[in-house]
Amino acid sequence: MRVVEVRGLKWRYRGSRAHVLKGVDLEVEKGELLAVTGPSGAGKTTLVLALTGVIPQRLPGEIEGEVRILGMSTLEVDVAEIARRVAVVFEDPEIQFVMSTVEDELALSLEARGLPREEIREKILWALELVGLGEEFLERQPHQLSGGEKQRVAIAAAVAREPELLILDEPTSDLDPQGKEEVVEAIESVRDSLDATVIMVEHEPELIERFADRLVVLDDGVVVMEGEPQEVYSRVEEAKRHAVYPPEDFEVAVQLGLKPPVRRELLELAVLNTPLDGLCSFPRSKGGEVVVSARDVWYTYPGGVEALRSVSLELRRGELAALMGPNGSGKTTLAKVLAGLLKPARGEVRVMGRPIAEFSRLELSSLVGYVYQNPQHQLFCQSVFEEVAFGLKLRGVRGEELERRVTEALRFFKLEELRDEHPFFLSKGEKRRLALASVYALRPELLIVDEPTTGQDRRFGEQLMEILRRLADSGKSVLVITHSVDLALKYADRLIAMNGGRVIADAHPLDVLSDPRIVREAKLKCPLKAELCAIAQRRRRAQP
Amino acid sequence: MPTLLEEFLGVRLGGSPYLRLHSVTRITVPFLLSLNVLFAKDLPSVAAICFLSFALLLLSGAPLRVVRGYLALIASVTIFIALAFMLFTKVPGEVLWELQLLRVQAEKGVWEWSIVVTDASLLRTLYFSLRILSMIFIATLFIATVGDRDMLWGLRRLGLPAGVTVGASLFFRGIGFFLSDFAVVKEAMEARGVDFERTSLAKRFMLYANALIPLLSLLVTRSFEISTALETRGISPGTRLSGSYHSAPLSRGDYIVLGAVGLVTLAFAGWFVCG
Numbered sequence: 001m002r003v004v005e006v007r008g009l010k011w012r013y014r015g016s017r018a019h020v021l022k023g024v025d026l027e028v029e030k031g032e033l034l035a036v037t038g039p040s041g042a043g044k045t046t047l048v049l050a051l052t053g054v055i056p057q058r059l060p061g062e063i064e065g066e067v068r069i070l071g072m073s074t075l076e077v078d079v080a081e082i083a084r085r086v087a088v089v090f091e092d093p094e095i096q097f098v099m100s101t102v103e104d105e106l107a108l109s110l111e112a113r114g115l116p117r118e119e120i121r122e123k124i125l126w127a128l129e130l131v132g133l134g135e136e137f138l139e140r141q142p143h144q145l146s147g148g149e150k151q152r153v154a155i156a157a158a159v160a161r162e163p164e165l166l167i168l169d170e171p172t173s174d175l176d177p178q179g180k181e182e183v184v185e186a187i188e189s190v191r192d193s194l195d196a197t198v199i200m201v202e203h204e205p206e207l208i209e210r211f212a213d214r215l216v217v218l219d220d221g222v223v224v225m226e227g228e229p230q231e232v233y234s235r236v237e238e239a240k241r242h243a244v245y246p247p248e249d250f251e252v253a254v255q256l257g258l259k260p261p262v263r264r265e266l267l268e269l270a271v272l273n274t275p276l277d278g279l280c281s282f283p284r285s286k287g288g289e290v291v292v293s294a295r296d297v298w299y300t301y302p303g304g305v306e307a308l309r310s311v312s313l314e315l316r317r318g319e320l321a322a323l324m325g326p327n328g329s330g331k332t333t334l335a336k337v338l339a340g341l342l343k344p345a346r347g348e349v350r351v352m353g354r355p356i357a358e359f360s361r362l363e364l365s366s367l368v369g370y371v372y373q374n375p376q377h378q379l380f381c382q383s384v385f386e387e388v389a390f391g392l393k394l395r396g397v398r399g400e401e402l403e404r405r406v407t408e409a410l411r412f413f414k415l416e417e418l419r420d421e422h423p424f425f426l427s428k429g430e431k432r433r434l435a436l437a438s439v440y441a442l443r444p445e446l447l448i449v450d451e452p453t454t455g456q457d458r459r460f461g462e463q464l465m466e467i468l469r470r471l472a473d474s475g476k477s478v479l480v481i482t483h484s485v486d487l488a489l490k491y492a493d494r495l496i497a498m499n500g501g502r503v504i505a506d507a508h509p510l511d512v513l514s515d516p517r518i519v520r521e522a523k524l525k526c527p528l529k530a531e532l533c534a535i536a537q538r539r540r541r542a543q544p
Numbered sequence: 545m546p547t548l549l550e551e552f553l554g555v556r557l558g559g560s561p562y563l564r565l566h567s568v569t570r571i572t573v574p575f576l577l578s579l580n581v582l583f584a585k586d587l588p589s590v591a592a593i594c595f596l597s598f599a600l601l602l603l604s605g606a607p608l609r610v611v612r613g614y615l616a617l618i619a620s621v622t623i624f625i626a627l628a629f630m631l632f633t634k635v636p637g638e639v640l641w642e643l644q645l646l647r648v649q650a651e652k653g654v655w656e657w658s659i660v661v662t663d664a665s666l667l668r669t670l671y672f673s674l675r676i677l678s679m680i681f682i683a684t685l686f687i688a689t690v691g692d693r694d695m696l697w698g699l700r701r702l703g704l705p706a707g708v709t710v711g712a713s714l715f716f717r718g719i720g721f722f723l724s725d726f727a728v729v730k731e732a733m734e735a736r737g738v739d740f741e742r743t744s745l746a747k748r749f750m751l752y753a754n755a756l757i758p759l760l761s762l763l764v765t766r767s768f769e770i771s772t773a774l775e776t777r778g779i780s781p782g783t784r785l786s787g788s789y790h791s792a793p794l795s796r797g798d799y800i801v802l803g804a805v806g807l808v809t810l811a812f813a814g815w816f817v818c819g
Contacts, residue, residue, distance in 0.1 A: 054772055054775055054776060058772075058775055079775050079776070079778075079780070080778045080780055080783070083775070083777060083778030084778060086776075087777070088773075088776040088777075090769065090772075090773055092769065095766055095770055096770075096773045097717075098713060098714060098717070098773070098774065099693075099696070099713055100691075100692055100693050100696070100713065100716065101693060104693065104696075107789045108785070109778055109779060110789075111700075111785045111788070111789055112777075112778055112783050112784075113778075114786055117788050117789050117791070142717075157777070158777075161778075303554070341731055341734065360739065361739040362737040365734075365735055365736055365737040366737065369735070370732075372732055374728075376762050376765070377728045377732050377762075378732035378733075378758070379757070380729065380732075380733070380754040380757045380758050381754065381757070382757075391736040391737055423757075424761050439735075439736070442736070442737070
């Protein structure tokens with residue numbers, strides 16, 4: 001039985017010049033798990049909204065073609081009626097949490113169906129158990145849950161309605177590795193227990209390979225690749241052109257001229273002394289002058305949560321350090337303490353050898369730049385140009401000098417053509433680049449960037465990390481908070497791992513990621529490349 | 545569940561018999577008491593309401609330091625009330641003290657402006673001050689014992705559409721979002737070199753106006769995402785939620801408290817209308 005039928009779907013939002021969907025054809029059979037992937041802005045979320053009937057019923061725009069879900073045409077059947085049989089889990093777990101407790105959240109849509117109290121209770125407990133959360137979570141509030149737990153609540157709220165079609169829109173993109181794993185287990189459990197058809201929009205190739213029966217690549221509003229995940233990923237170059245990066249073992253195999261997927265064979269090769277040509281070259285820093293140092297730093301939030309416990313480290317010129325660890329491990333707090341945005345309860349922070357307290361806000365922000373996780377928080381001017389010029393004007397830069405420095409920053413981040421655009425109308429990726437440009441223009445000695453690649457496709461992540469690497473190579477110091485071990489291994493020359501407010505490892509990414517104890521403790525994962533190169537390294541050391 | 549006091553000010557109450565009462569009781573009692581403040585026509589009755597509200601506040605286990613924060617406000621309002629009754633009007637009664645500030649002899653007669661303290665002006669000042677104090681006690685009792693969840697389920701039991709009940713929930717969640725967003729935007733400005741403490745008032749005003757841009761942009765984005773998420777869950781503004789899930793019955797204690805406060809209110813209302 002066909003659950004989803006999309007024929008020649010075109011959609012243009014009102015006020016937008018171009019179509020977001022430019023003729024999508026798609027079919028999904030009952031019981032199938034279809035993964036949809038593609039670059040940011042390809043139209044994936046728009047497709048999800050079209051599958052639920054929100055497009056065209058609730059959003060203004062022009063539609064062509066037809067969408068039939070479980071036999072219902074989204075042009076004819078009301079969204080509320082479709083929602084009785086179709087459930088959606090969106091990307092941001094925070095936004096989806098409408099009520100003030102887990103219990104109320106799950107009860108909300110069940111109550112809308114007019115079910116009796118006992119049945120609601122039964123379904124709530126069943127759904128919670130299915131996603132691995134117990135009865136003790138019923139009274140919990142959103143702020144008492146981790147990102148992974150919130151997303152599991154969202155899945156439970158969807159599953160409690162026992163939908164015939166479950167749509168997951170990037171359910172793991174905002175989560176740390178541990179949160180991702182929790183959600184993955186929840187999806188696995190749901191799939192085993194429910195006879196539902198699942199459509200999952202996802203960037204993570206490992207997740208797609210693990211779950212999906214079929215993969216569809218959407219780029220610029222059209223389906224450009226389709227097939228079994230292994231088949232699609234084996235066309236590595238074609239997939240990469242559409243910002244689809246294959247799982248690591250595919251990539252490594254292609255790099256070594258082998259036929260993917262060959263994880264076990266690759267490990268055997270490494271053990272058997274085969275040269276891993278070009279695979280194990282990683283960036284190394286020469287280690288320049290110390291820009292910022294922290295000694296025995298402690299920080300406690302007003303509520304009593306001890307976020308940093310005796311942290312000591314030095315950040316040098318020419319370094320690109322990745323700061324990693326699970327949510328709540330103290331990464332952002334440490335970054336803010338180093339930027340002087342939070343004052344440590346104990347310990348000392350020095351910038352260019354001077355105590356941080358001796359600097360005025362203006363002086364300090366010229367030396368240490370901080371880019372926020374959500375760029376929307378730091379864009380407050382009327383145009384792209386003004387945004388970059390804001391900090392410079394505060395420092396008295398005017399006239400030609402201002403024009404020159406702003407233009408240089410815009411060019412560096414490929415935003416020149418958007419200089420007169422209002423930041424509000426930029427895409428997510430452009431906003432992120434603008435946020436970076438506005439801080440970069442101040443020429444800080446240390447640039448701290450908080451989770452710049454979260455929710456973006458891999459191509460964007462690679463481009464951004466390349467820019468940061470270039471900055472480090474030009475003599476700046478860069479500290480990036482990230483959850484991506486692959487990007488950290490490829491671009492960083494240092495990995496600082498945190499857990500429970502402490503630094504538990506501080507070394508080259510290869511050394512940290514190939515240490516199983518650290519990987520476990522910092523809730524990271526060891527990329528295949530790190531595993532192979534660590535074996536090769538050990539082998540070399542063992543040779544006389 | 546945390547009460548509004550805990551959510552907004554971080555003040556957590558220990559367990560008390562009052563807190564164990566049904567949410568309907570905890571919402572209704574302050575409501576009835578506030579009606580009584582309107583009905584109370586003289587000093588003894590308003591003093592009784594004030595005493596009753598204070599006693600309930602103590603019973604609820606709310607820390608008095610919350611009320612202490614309002615003492616300066618009460619004192620300044622009392623001063624204004626006193627000035628209003630003694631400086632700008634002459635309340636008839638036995639004159640206790642009088643001071644002439646100005647005396648103008650004109651063709652058509654004499655115009656005098658004096659401070660006149662009469663027994664009636666003192667009683668009126670006390671009466672209005674006690675009303676304000678009562679209202680502060682009642683408001684504190686309400687926010688210290690009621691949480692947003694109590695109100696939401698109350699609204700649902702009334703059978704109001706989701707547009708109202710879910711909207712109310714989002715309002716409470718929105719306050720948290722707004723406050724944290726504002727703090728981050730302000731911090732982001734500081735990270736670019738803005739020093740709010742050393743900035744002139746006019747410049748600071750402009751910076752806060754600028755801060756509205758990201759706040760509004762976040763508001764728009766979030767509103768869209770939330771409304772989409774709700775639509776896909778089958779909840780539209782007109783959806784009726786039964787409220788049956790949280791419909792625990794009232795206990796004997798609830799009936800006693802509601803009955804007692806209800807009787808007091810009836811008595812005050814009767815006296816207000818007929819007395």
